[in-house]
Amino acid sequence: MTVHSLGVEIACDGPTGRDDCPDNAAVRAAITSRTARQVRADGRRDGWTVRPGGRDLCPRCAKST
Template sequence: MTARPLGVEIACDGPTGHYDCPHNAAIRAQFTSRTARQVRADGRRDGWRARPGGLDICPDCVKETTR
């Protein structure tokens, strides 16, 4: 049996960036996405945002920070 890497998963860093996402959010990679850059592009299409310092934030946490 041969194992092959399935790609990269990017997880949300939470609304403040100091703790993990309360929603357990992760970007769902497309089958063709193989690098972190490609997966992050998938996430931007789904409403994810990047913050300074390379922190990723999911759509639910974006809503929390804009309240």
């Protein structure tokens, strides 16, 4: 049996950092992206940002804060 890596999914932490994003968004990772760093790079292309403290915000939440 072979175990395949599913890669890394970066979920939006929402505007407050306490609740999940209402949209429960996640970065669309390229098939070649395997690490968190690579997936975040994918997200930045779509407008994702990382706030101080390491919170990830999807494009919608980044605009609302």
